[in-house]
Amino acid sequence: MFKRILIATHGTEGAKKAESYAIGLARAFGAEIHGLYVIHKDLGSLVGIEWLHNSHVRMEFYRHAESEFYLRAEEVLEALGEHAKGIEVATAIRVGEPAEVIAEEAKDIGADLIVIGGESKERSEEYKAKVSIKKLIKIAPCPVLVAHKNLMPSEKNINHCAVGFLNGIK
Amino acid sequence: MNGEKKSPAALIVGIVLLVYALILKRHEAAAIPGFLMELMNYLKAGKTVDTQVGVGIWAGTIISLFGIWNLIQPAMKSKFDMVVRAPMAGAGMMIILAYLCRFYFEPIFKLWGKAAESALGFNFATIFGLNYILLGVLLGLVWVNTIGVPKWMQSGVKTARLAMKMGVISLGAMYSITELRYLGAMSFTMITIFVMGTAILVLWLSQMMKIARPLAGVLSAGMAVCGVSAAVAAAPVVKARGIDMAYSIGMLLLVGVVGLFTFPPIAKIVGMNELQFGAWAGTGILNSAQVAAAALIFDPHTIETLKVAEIFNITRILFLPFIVIILAIWFAKGEEEEEVGKVNLGRIIIDKFPIFVLGFLIMFALSSTGVFTPKGHVLYGKHFYNFKADEKRELRTRDLKKVQAFIESGAVTEPKVKASLEKLVADRQITSTEQTDFVLKAQDFTKDKDLKKVFKEADKKVQAKPKTLEVMREYMMWFFAFGLIGLGMQITWQTIRQAGGKAATIGIIAGISKAVLSFFVVWLFIKGTI
Structure with missing residues (x-):
C-alpha cells in the first residue's frame, strides 16, 4: 500500500502526533519514512525595514540566521530519527513556501502519502509559518493525512486508519 | 531581479x-x-x-x-x-x-x-x-x-535603503554649526539616558522573566538603540537562535509601527513645536527609518522637525557599535571564560559603524565652508535660512514706531537687547546675525502680541533661502518619500506576527515606558524653539 511516507515536521506537539501516525503507518505497511523540515522563504523579510547598515552587516545577519534555522531543523529531524527507531528514515531540509515545498518534495521522492500535523495553537521554536492545508491538498501528488490535534495516534487508531485506507482502495 | x-x-x-x-x-x-x-x-x-x-x-x-x-x-x-x-x-x-x-x-x-x-x-x-x-x-x-x-x-x-541614506546625507548640508552644537548636546544627553535606561530595563525584565540570554540581548539592543537595525547588528554577536530573532524583530516592528502612527497625532493634539516633536520622536520611536517618517508626517513642508529628529537618530546610531560591544562582552561572560578574550572590539566598531554617517558629516562640513551658498549669505544662529539685508527687507514705519515706543517705556532691562532694538530702529532692519538673537529675545520683555509679531517679522524679513540648498532640499524630500514608501513595502504582516512569547510582554512594557517617559522629559524640559 504505502512504500514511502513523507512526514513534514517542525517538532511541535502537533507535528509529533503526525510523526507518530507516519511511524505507525510505516510499521503497519513496512514503508520507509522521509522526514522534511521546511524553512519559510519569507525569512528574508525579517531584515525588513533595516536600512542603515552596509551589506556586510546584513550578510552577516543572514548567514547567522540561516545557520541557526538549519541547526534547529537538524535537531528536529534528528529527534524524528530517534522517534522512528527501527525504521529507515531519510531526511531533507528545504527552503520555500511550505505547501509548495512539501508537494514538490513528495513528487521528487515519489512519496505515496504525505503526513502533516493539524493546526495547533502552540508554536514551534521557529519562524512562524502555517502550512496551508487547503493549498497542499490541492497541489499534492498523493493523499495527505492530517493528524488530528485531539486524537492520540494509539495503536488502535493507526490500525483503523490503515484499514480505512485499505478499504478506500478496495 | x-x-x-x-x-x-x-x-x-x-x-x-x-x-x-x-x-x-x-x-x-x-x-x-x-x-x-x-x-x-x-x-x-x-x-x-x-x-x-x-x-x-x-x-x-x-x-x-x-x-x-x-x-x-x-x-x-x-x-x-x-x-x-x-x-x-x-x-x-x-x-x-x-x-x-x-x-x-x-x-x-x-x-x-x-x-x-x-x-x-x-x-x-x-x-x-x-x-x-x-x-x-x-x-x-x-x-x-x-x-x-x-x-x-x-x-x-x-533601493529604498540607498535613498534613505542619500536623504540623510543631503540633510547634512542643512545645519549650521550653532544648530548642530545645540541639538547635539541636547540629543547626546537624552539619548545616553534613554539608551542606557532601556537596555538596563530590558535586561532586568529578561532576568526577572527568566528568558534566554540571546533573546534578551537582541531585544535590549533593538529596544534601546534603533529597532530592527540594532537587532540585526546584535543577533550574530549574542548568537541569537532563530526563535529569538523572530520574536524580537516581530515585536520591534509592531511597537515601531504603532509609534509611527500614534506619535504625530498626539503631538498635534497637545500642541508640541518642531523641536519638541523632533526630540520626542528621535528618542521614543524604535526604528530609525520610522523616526524620519514620523518627523516628516508631523511637518512635511519645512524640514525643521526632520533636522531635530535626525540628529537624535544619528546620535542613537552612533551608540550602536558600543552597545553591540557591551552586549558582546556581557554575553561572552555568561558563556565560558575563554570566550571573553575572543571578543574583537576593534572589528565590531569597524564592522557595525554605519558609514553613511560620515557622508552626513562631510556634507555638513562642506556646507559650513559655504560652498552651497552664494556670496553675501551667512548661515546664522539656529536657523537654516541665510541672512540677507537690503532695502526691500526694511520694516514698516508703523512697526518701527511701536518698537521705539517700547524702548522708551523702559521695559527692556537687558542692555544688549536694548542696544539691538535701538539699532533696529535706526537701520530699519536687522543688520547682523548677532543682532537677530537679541531682537528675538526682546519678545520675553513684552506681553503685547503685535509687538512680538514685529520682532519675528524683523527676523523673517532678513531670511533668504539660498537656491542651492532649496534645490537640494527638494531632492532630499524625494529621496525620503521614495525611501519611506519602499521601506513601508517591507513591513510585512508575516514579520509582525512573529512577535510573541515573553519577548512580547517585555517589548510592550519597554516600548510604552520609553515613549511615555520621553514624552514627559521633552514636555517638561525642552521649551525652546529652533
Whole structure:
C-alpha cells in the first residue's frame, strides 16, 4: 500500500502526533519514512525595514540566521530519527513556501502519502509559518493525512486508519 | 531581479512617466482646457505642475532608456546589472507611487479635511497628518500585505535603503554649526539616558522573566538603540537562535509601527513645536527609518522637525557599535571564560559603524565652508535660512514706531537687547546675525502680541533661502518619500506576527515606558524653539 511516507515536521506537539501516525503507518505497511523540515522563504523579510547598515552587516545577519534555522531543523529531524527507531528514515531540509515545498518534495521522492500535523495553537521554536492545508491538498501528488490535534495516534487508531485506507482502495 | 528573461517592465514604467509629463506639459503650456487642467485646478496643483513635468521627463527618460536596454539584453548577474539595471523598473514604479501620494492623494485629503472640518469640529487631515509621507508609508504597507510586491519590482524596492541614506546625507548640508552644537548636546544627553535606561530595563525584565540570554540581548539592543537595525547588528554577536530573532524583530516592528502612527497625532493634539516633536520622536520611536517618517508626517513642508529628529537618530546610531560591544562582552561572560578574550572590539566598531554617517558629516562640513551658498549669505544662529539685508527687507514705519515706543517705556532691562532694538530702529532692519538673537529675545520683555509679531517679522524679513540648498532640499524630500514608501513595502504582516512569547510582554512594557517617559522629559524640559 504505502512504500514511502513523507512526514513534514517542525517538532511541535502537533507535528509529533503526525510523526507518530507516519511511524505507525510505516510499521503497519513496512514503508520507509522521509522526514522534511521546511524553512519559510519569507525569512528574508525579517531584515525588513533595516536600512542603515552596509551589506556586510546584513550578510552577516543572514548567514547567522540561516545557520541557526538549519541547526534547529537538524535537531528536529534528528529527534524524528530517534522517534522512528527501527525504521529507515531519510531526511531533507528545504527552503520555500511550505505547501509548495512539501508537494514538490513528495513528487521528487515519489512519496505515496504525505503526513502533516493539524493546526495547533502552540508554536514551534521557529519562524512562524502555517502550512496551508487547503493549498497542499490541492497541489499534492498523493493523499495527505492530517493528524488530528485531539486524537492520540494509539495503536488502535493507526490500525483503523490503515484499514480505512485499505478499504478506500478496495 | 528580472532574472535571465528580457523584461519590458522598466520600459513600460518609464514611458508611463514620460507620457504623463509630456501631456501635462502640453496642456499647461497651451492652457488647453479639459479634464487634466480642471483636475490640476481642483487639486490646487499650481507650482507643483512644473515639478511634476520636470521630474517626470527626467526620470521617465532615464528609466525608458534603461528599459530599452533591459529589453534588448536581459540584466545578468554582474554588479552593475544587479545594482543599476535590474532595480530600474521597481524604482520607476516607486517614483510613480511617490507622485500619486504627493500630487494627488495629499491634496485630495487636504480638500476632504477642510470639507469635513465643520461636521467633525476638527480637520482630520491635519490632526492625523495625512500628508504624502504618511500616505506613502500606508500605501507601501497596504500594497505589500495585500497584493504583494511583484517580482519585477523587488530589486527596485530594495533601493529604498540607498535613498534613505542619500536623504540623510543631503540633510547634512542643512545645519549650521550653532544648530548642530545645540541639538547635539541636547540629543547626546537624552539619548545616553534613554539608551542606557532601556537596555538596563530590558535586561532586568529578561532576568526577572527568566528568558534566554540571546533573546534578551537582541531585544535590549533593538529596544534601546534603533529597532530592527540594532537587532540585526546584535543577533550574530549574542548568537541569537532563530526563535529569538523572530520574536524580537516581530515585536520591534509592531511597537515601531504603532509609534509611527500614534506619535504625530498626539503631538498635534497637545500642541508640541518642531523641536519638541523632533526630540520626542528621535528618542521614543524604535526604528530609525520610522523616526524620519514620523518627523516628516508631523511637518512635511519645512524640514525643521526632520533636522531635530535626525540628529537624535544619528546620535542613537552612533551608540550602536558600543552597545553591540557591551552586549558582546556581557554575553561572552555568561558563556565560558575563554570566550571573553575572543571578543574583537576593534572589528565590531569597524564592522557595525554605519558609514553613511560620515557622508552626513562631510556634507555638513562642506556646507559650513559655504560652498552651497552664494556670496553675501551667512548661515546664522539656529536657523537654516541665510541672512540677507537690503532695502526691500526694511520694516514698516508703523512697526518701527511701536518698537521705539517700547524702548522708551523702559521695559527692556537687558542692555544688549536694548542696544539691538535701538539699532533696529535706526537701520530699519536687522543688520547682523548677532543682532537677530537679541531682537528675538526682546519678545520675553513684552506681553503685547503685535509687538512680538514685529520682532519675528524683523527676523523673517532678513531670511533668504539660498537656491542651492532649496534645490537640494527638494531632492532630499524625494529621496525620503521614495525611501519611506519602499521601506513601508517591507513591513510585512508575516514579520509582525512573529512577535510573541515573553519577548512580547517585555517589548510592550519597554516600548510604552520609553515613549511615555520621553514624552514627559521633552514636555517638561525642552521649551525652546529652533
